[in-house]
Amino acid sequence: xxxxxxxxxxxxxxxxxxxxxxxxxxxxxxxxxxxxxxxxxxxxxxxxxxxxxxxxxxxxxxxxxxxxxxxxxxxxxxxxxxxxxxxxxxxxxxxxxxxxxxxxxxxxxxxxxxxxxxxxxxxxxxxxxxxxxxxxxxxxxxxxxxxxxxxxxxxxxxxxxxxxxxxxxxxxxxxxxxxxxxxxxxxxxxxxxxxxxxxxxxxxxxxxxxxxxxxxxxxxxxxxxxxxxxxxxxxxxxxxxxxxxxxxxxxxxxxxxxxxxxxxxxxxxxxxxxxxxxxxxxxxxxxxxxxxxxxxxxxxxxxxxxxxxxxxxxxxxxxxxxxxxxxxxxxxxxxxxxxxxxxxxxxxxxxxxxxxxxxxxxxxxxxxxxxxxxxxxxxxxxxxxxxxxxxxxxxxxxxxxxxxxxxxxxxxxxxxxxxxxxxxxxxxxxxxxxxxxxxxxxxxxxx
Numbered sequence: 001x002x003x004x005x006x007x008x009x010x011x012x013x014x015x016x017x018x019x020x021x022x023x024x025x026x027x028x029x030x031x032x033x034x035x036x037x038x039x040x041x042x043x044x045x046x047x048x049x050x051x052x053x054x055x056x057x058x059x060x061x062x063x064x065x066x067x068x069x070x071x072x073x074x075x076x077x078x079x080x081x082x083x084x085x086x087x088x089x090x091x092x093x094x095x096x097x098x099x100x101x102x103x104x105x106x107x108x109x110x111x112x113x114x115x116x117x118x119x120x121x122x123x124x125x126x127x128x129x130x131x132x133x134x135x136x137x138x139x140x141x142x143x144x145x146x147x148x149x150x151x152x153x154x155x156x157x158x159x160x161x162x163x164x165x166x167x168x169x170x171x172x173x174x175x176x177x178x179x180x181x182x183x184x185x186x187x188x189x190x191x192x193x194x195x196x197x198x199x200x201x202x203x204x205x206x207x208x209x210x211x212x213x214x215x216x217x218x219x220x221x222x223x224x225x226x227x228x229x230x231x232x233x234x235x236x237x238x239x240x241x242x243x244x245x246x247x248x249x250x251x252x253x254x255x256x257x258x259x260x261x262x263x264x265x266x267x268x269x270x271x272x273x274x275x276x277x278x279x280x281x282x283x284x285x286x287x288x289x290x291x292x293x294x295x296x297x298x299x300x301x302x303x304x305x306x307x308x309x310x311x312x313x314x315x316x317x318x319x320x321x322x323x324x325x326x327x328x329x330x331x332x333x334x335x336x337x338x339x340x341x342x343x344x345x346x347x348x349x350x351x352x353x354x355x356x357x358x359x360x361x362x363x364x365x366x367x368x369x370x371x372x373x374x375x376x377x378x379x380x381x382x383x384x385x386x387x388x389x390x391x392x393x394x395x396x397x398x399x400x401x402x403x404x405x406x407x408x409x410x411x412x413x414x415x416x417x418x419x420x421x422x423x424x425x426x427x428x429x430x431x432x433x434x435x436x437x438x439x440x441x442x443x444x445x446x447x
Contacts, residue, residue, distance in 0.1 A: 006038040017042040018052060033068050036060055040074035044081050053078045073102045080110025105133050112141030117150075131165045132172070140175040148179035152188060155179075168195070170207055177210040186218035205231070209238045216245025234265070240273045247280030252289060255280040271306055278312035282319060290316040307333075311340040318348020323357055339368055346375075350382055358382045373404050 002024075005016040017039055024031065036056060043053030057075055065071050072092055079089035093099065093107045104127050111120035124130075124138055135158045142151035155176045158166060168176075173192055180189035193211060196203060203211075208231050215224035228234070228242045239262040246255040255277060259269060269277075274297055281290030294313045297303045305313075310333050317326035326345055330337050342365050349358030358379070365375040376399050383392035399405070 003038045006041045033065055036071045037074040040078050044078050050082050067097055069098050069100055072096050073106055076106040101129055109137050115145050117145050135166050136171045143175050143179040148182040151179040174207055174210045177214045181214040181217040184218050189214040189218055205235055209241045212241040221245055221249050236267055236270055240276055244276040247276050250283040252280045252284035252286045275308055282316045287316055287320045307335055307338055311344050314341050315344035318345050321352045346378055353385055355382050355386045
């Protein structure tokens with residue numbers, strides 16, 4: 001019964017596992033090694049169940065099951081979910097007398113969930129045996145964690161293993177396509193598309209949507225549209241991906257034509273669709289269309305605007321220099337404006353040289369996140385553009401006094417032969433001369 005309830009997706013069965021367990025103890029029935037994994041599964045899946053999970057851990061110790069591999073794996077999964085319990089998960093892992101593949105995967109997934117990519121990589125390198133779950137977790141984690149180049153490197157390493165237990169599947173390719181989209185690695189993305197065809201992997205809606213997103217972000221709007229039109233059936237995410245692709249290229253009219261076509265197919269836009277449409281208006285400078293789009297969300301579709309929709313609308317107004325309207329919109333927001341909203345206003349101030357308002361916005365952003373270098377750099381840029389070099393130097397001195405440095409050096413990517421090369425401004429000791437010479441030679445060879 002505990003297992004049945006733990007596998008149920010019905011909200012009415014929430015906490016049923018724990019109720020059954022309490023009744024079991026009340027009837028003086030001693031739990032065994034099969035009882036606890038299902039109880040812990042409930043604690044992992046159920047929201048706000050951290051304390052219940054810790055209590056169950058206490059019972060694991062009380063009944064003497066600390067050395068059981070399956071229970072230990074369940075405990076690692078439990079503590080990996082909660083950000084403040086990562087060290088506990090690692091301690092449990094290191095104390096296990098016998099570690100299996102699930103143990104390694106669980107602790108790695110825990111680090112990836114907490115965006116601790118370096119620790120995840122360290123554990124990954126220690127592994128002797130890996131399966132497709134291991135590789136997929138790493139590729140997805142690094143792609144979503146802002147390190148897409150490393151995600152593709154891990155994919156290439158996965159390919160080289162030629163291990164039947166670690167053959168790339170749909171999840172692998174979808175994550176690798178996401179990394180390509182982030183890097184603009186079109187050739188690598190095309191190679192992945194070819195891999196799908198050659199290996200007979202089904203191009204389902206998820207994969208095709210990932211392809212549309214990749215082609216759109218890599219600048220190949222034609223291939224994105226071709227993939228989209230070839231889909232026999234399309235869901236909201238596929239339509240939204242195509243609308244986003246046109247938005248990125250400033251094709252506002254086409255994006256809205258797609259919205260109309262989408263509705264004719266019986267599908268309604270969602271919150272993500274409207275982010276794409278508002279972005280299209282921002283990239284094309286269509287202020288009035290943006291105003292209408294923002295209004296119809298609630299008046300026609302019954303959707304409450306969320307903070308990212310306000311950020312898009314502020315971006316539209318700020319790009320057009322309509323700062324009074326942008327400020328009024330921020331004041332009317334039903335929620336607290338976040339750094340993206342204020343950041344959109346600050347970007348408009350930089351664009352139009354509105355130093356007075358830009359100062360106020362930048363100071364507000366710095367008070368929200370004093371360690372973020374970007375806000376100080378924005379102020380320096382505005383002062384320099386206005387010829388106020390003393391003020392610019394004062395901001396630089398403030399950064400030095402607070403020990404704030406630009407975290408991400410200037411970098412660029414170039415893709416040759418399906419390999420993405422990265423070059424960063426880190427000072428002469430860090431220049432990769434060998435890589436630079438290799439790229440220059442390749443460029444000479446291709447004319």
